[in-house]
Structures are given as structure tokens and as C-alpha cells.
Amino acid sequence: MTEPATNRSFVRLEGVGHRYEPDPNVPPVVTGIDLDLRRHEFVAVVGPSGCGKSTLLRMISGLLKPTEGRVSVFGRQVDGPRDDVGIVFQKPTLLPWLDVRRNVLFPLRHKFGRYSRDDEKRAGELLAMAGLESFAEKMPDELSGGMQQRVGIVRALLLNPDILLMDEPFSALDAMTREQIGFDLLKIWEEQPKTVLFITHSIAEAVLLADRVLVMSKRPGSVLELIDIDLPRPRTARSISDTRFGELADRIRKHIYEPDVA
Numbered sequence: 001m002t003e004p005a006t007n008r009s010f011v012r013l014e015g016v017g018h019r020y021e022p023d024p025n026v027p028p029v030v031t032g033i034d035l036d037l038r039r040h041e042f043v044a045v046v047g048p049s050g051c052g053k054s055t056l057l058r059m060i061s062g063l064l065k066p067t068e069g070r071v072s073v074f075g076r077q078v079d080g081p082r083d084d085v086g087i088v089f090q091k092p093t094l095l096p097w098l099d100v101r102r103n104v105l106f107p108l109r110h111k112f113g114r115y116s117r118d119d120e121k122r123a124g125e126l127l128a129m130a131g132l133e134s135f136a137e138k139m140p141d142e143l144s145g146g147m148q149q150r151v152g153i154v155r156a157l158l159l160n161p162d163i164l165l166m167d168e169p170f171s172a173l174d175a176m177t178r179e180q181i182g183f184d185l186l187k188i189w190e191e192q193p194k195t196v197l198f199i200t201h202s203i204a205e206a207v208l209l210a211d212r213v214l215v216m217s218k219r220p221g222s223v224l225e226l227i228d229i230d231l232p233r234p235r236t237a238r239s240i241s242d243t244r245f246g247e248l249a250d251r252i253r254k255h256i257y258e259p260d261v262a
């Protein structure tokens with residue numbers, strides 16, 4: 001029987017690694033990563049600082065070539081930046097001279113020289129989904145950090161990427177904003193599914209958002225465990241008080257803080 005498209009491997013990493021230094025005596029930053037991301041699944045990545053999480057994300061995006069192994073998307077090797085990948089970084093870097101709507105539409109304009117009525121309509125819908133409908137005409141410096149980050153997410157989503165790569169997107173936000181924006185992201189992802197790879201320093205955030213959590217070892221970063229987060233969806237603030245939530249978070253914590261015990 002043919003496997004449904006949604007369950008097929010979408011992004012595949014086979015023995016992927018990277019070394020920035022050509023000197024073979026310097027260990028690689030990341031090594032031997034085997035990973036299959038299914039279409040529309042949400043995978044969070046946690047691991048100690050410097051273990052190569054961002055390096056891994058950049059290799060999947062096509063911005064950085066692996067020095068070991070290969071990355072493929074739907075069976076085709078990634079050998080450069082791809083149109084179907086959206087990236088959200090820690091800081092949204094909005095253009096200060098454009099209002100929110102124009103910031104969101106900017107990549108389309110930059111890429112195609114123009115945008116259509118439909119693009120504007122979709123921008124409006126996405127801004128509404130992100131709770132920003134009444135801020136479309138505001139300038140970036142009139143928005144809070146959380147709102148600016150939402151604008152950055154909407155900007156990445158407007159290109160309707162199949163793959164959304166997020167590199168600690170909420171780490172500059174306070175705890176409450178961070179939790180709320182996480183739920184907002186889940187709502188958008190549930191309505192417009194994408195394959196998401198989400199790097200975070202927060203174990204609780206990883207468990208709350210993801211279908212699976214990839215736990216990486218310290219440098220050279222490799223896969224310690226890929227943990228299924230078998231909590232029901234939709235996830236809500238109540239998910240956090242589920243006993244299972246605590247068990248899963250503890251399991252990840254053991255890897256990070258007591259790597260020899262886990």
C-alpha cells in the first residue's frame with residue numbers, strides 16, 4: 001500500500017555533519033545526523049549552546065553546505081537556498097521606514113518586483129490570525145517586541161513556504177508573551193500546516209509545541225534522542241499541567257543536565 005503523502009519523509013538528513021575548520025584535528029561542529037522530517041510535522045531541537053543547532057538549520061535551508069552526508073527535500077538533494085523554505089530568526093529585523101503591512105509584503109516585492117491584490121488580502125488574513133489586524137498601518141517602532149516578532153513570522157508565512165525553520169524565535173521575549181505567541185504559532189500552523197523545525201533553549205517550549213523533540217549532544221553535535229511528544233492537540237495552557245508533560249520534560253532535562261545517566 002502506498003504511504004499517504006503526509007506521512008512520507010519530507011526532509012531527509014543522512015549522515016549530515018559540518019566542520020567550519022578545514023583542519024582535521026579540529027572536531028566537526030555537527031556530525032552523523034540522520035533525521036527524517038515528515039510533512040507537516042513540528043519538530044523542536046534542543047541541546048547545549050554551541051552544539052550546532054543553528055548550523056543544522058542552515059544546512060537544511062540550503063544556506064550552508066554539509067561537509068558530511070546529504071540533505072534532501074522530497075528526494076532531491078539540497079544544493080542551495082530554496083524558495084519553499086521560510087526562516088524566522090531570533091530578531092525579526094523589520095525595515096524601520098515601512099509600516100507593518102509593507103514589511104510583511106516586502107519579500108514578495110523584493111523577489112517579484114510587485115505584489116498582487118491577492119497577496120495583500122492574504123497578508124491581511126495572516127496579520128489577523130496573528131492578532132495584528134489593527135496594527136497593519138503602524139511603524140515597527142510603535143510595536144512591542146512580541147508584536148514585532150509576530151510580524152516577522154507573518155512575513156515568513158506570506159511566501160507560503162512548505163518548510164518553516166525557526167531559530168530561537170521567541171528567546172528575546174518575556175515568559176508570558178513567549179507562551180502566548182507559541183499558542184498563536186500553533187493556531188496558524190494547525191490552520192496552514194507546514195513542516196516546522198524549531199530551535200529553542202526552553203525544554204518546556206519544545207514539549208508544548210512539538211510533535212517530536214530532537215535532543216542534541218554537546219559538540220560535536222549528534223542526535224542523542226528523538227522523542228515523540230504524545231500529548232493531545234490542540235495544546236493549551238492545560239497541557240502544561242498534564243503529568244505526561246512533566247515526564248517528557250524530565251526525560252529531555254536528563255539528557256541535557258545528566259548526559260551520562262540518560
Ligand code: ADP
Nearest residue numbers: 020021029047048049050051052053054055056
Ligand atoms: P548553537 O546554535 O547550538 O548554539 P551554532 O551552530 O551556532 O550552535 O554554532 C556551533 C559552533 O560552530 C560554535 O562553536 C560556533 O562558534 C561555531 N561556528 C558557527 N558559525 C561559524 C562560522 N561561520 N565559522 C566558524 N565557526 C562557526
